[in-house]
Amino acid sequence: MTALGDLIEIDDRTVLALGQELRIEHDQPDVANALLHRVGDTLVIVDTGVTTAFRTVLRAAANRLMPWSRALLLTTHGHPDHVGNNDLADELGVPAEHYVPAPDLDQMRDPASYWVRSLDRVAGLAPLPAPSALADKIVEICQPMRPFCATTRTYEERPLERIRIGSLRFTGWTFADGTVRVLRTQGHCAGHVIVHLSDCGVLHLSDEGNGACGAMADADQLKIQTVLGAVAVLFEEKEALHLTDGHTFAVRHGPAVVAYLESLMEQAAALQTAALRLTTESPRVRPSAFTSRFEQTLADLGIGGANPNAVFTAMMAVNQLRELGLRPESGGADAPWSRPALENPTPGEIR
Incomplete structure (x- = not known):
């Protein structure tokens, strides 16, 4: 049994901070997992979850990975459960960079409107509150919401790179002399990216593996299934060794990852x-x-x-x-x- 804030150590420079499930009826927001990794003198943080309690967890995890003298915060997508503590980058006391996907900026600025658009499609299809009321509730429980910091920029302000990993080719952006790779996938929502840490073999799928059928209004089913297949190849070729994501509170390793990803694709079919x-x-x-x-x-x-x-x-x-x-x-x-x-x-x- 895992609890909010539990840490899974992947190696002595990499930890996964565990979030929690969504329970709207109990005013409990979902909190996305956060991945923290030290490469050289840089602390890499992938997503920051939400809530003050999880912010404390992030600080403890960051301290656990010291020493570092700079920080790189990478946002995989703009949903509230992934971005609430992004201004933490301003409080680390070191030079910091923060990048977000440009297609998700609007929902980060105005999450309620994004959720109304998503929920309007299902008004009357289930015993749910009115879309505007439910959207307000989602935003209300995901507090404090601080998705931007002093150094926030979009990935798209950097030149797009062609990134080859094993036999596969992606587009995206690299950091830390190429050891941190941000790969465009855009399946779970319009701006979604995944992150590959080549020096420790971790691939963070974030929410691309949330289920057999994406839920959001801007989800793309083909892209979801395509990225699952591509990631399976990376594990078959041993270009990645450990799989983490946004909402299953575990780390998967080696051959078991391929079977897991194939099961998601089989479920979709x-x-x-x-x-x-x-x-x-x-x-x-x-x-x-x-x-x-x-x-x-x-x-x-x-x-x-x-x-x-x-x-x-x-x-x-x-x-x-x-x-x-x-x-x-x-x-x-x-x-x-x-x-x-x-x-x-x-x-x-x-x-």
Whole structure:
């Protein structure tokens, strides 16, 4: 049993600080895991979670990895559970740099609007509060929220690099003489990156492995599954040795990682196959009915993902409908979804 703030030592220069699950009904925010690593005289911090309690954990973990005389804070994406303590970089007493993904700046500035946009899609599909009320609640429990510091810049202000790791090629940015590699993946949300620490063999997947189907409005299912396959190759080629992420409170090692990643990809295929069956029983699908049966499908397949709850399940269900090619017939709450008619346009009508 793990608890908020437990530390897993990967080696004498690398620790994973464990967060906690989301429990909205108990006013408990989810807190993302944070990875801390010392390379040379630089302290690398990947994500900072949220809450004052976790901030104390980060300081203790940073002190544990001393000596260091500079700091590099890397934000994997802009969700509140990953960015709340980012201004910690201002308090470390050493020169610091902080980088965030440019596509996530808007949600970092205004997280409530981002969550309203995500939750509007599932209004009426599950017994949930109104989107604006639920968005306000998520932001309320993720406090204090300090996603920026004096040195914050976007990764995109740096020249984009072509990064080769083993047989694979990525784009992204390197730091600390190339030992810290930030790789663009953009599956879990629009700006998402993952981090590879080549000197210790750690690959931090952050939230790309949260489940078989991404929940957020800006999630990209293809990118999620593509990055899982690519990361599996890195472990097969021994370019990475230890896998960490944002919300499973463990470190995975060696060959076990490949089996784990393949299981996530198998779950994605099984889930879409099951969802396809649910949408072919009738030409029109009510999202509320689909969401209820989709939730049962998740249980039958034993697929939960990180932080399973009714909110994310409903968002996953809507994403799955879109993935299968269905579209809402109107803008009404719980309006039927169906496949657009395929008709050959007459000459001159193509637009």
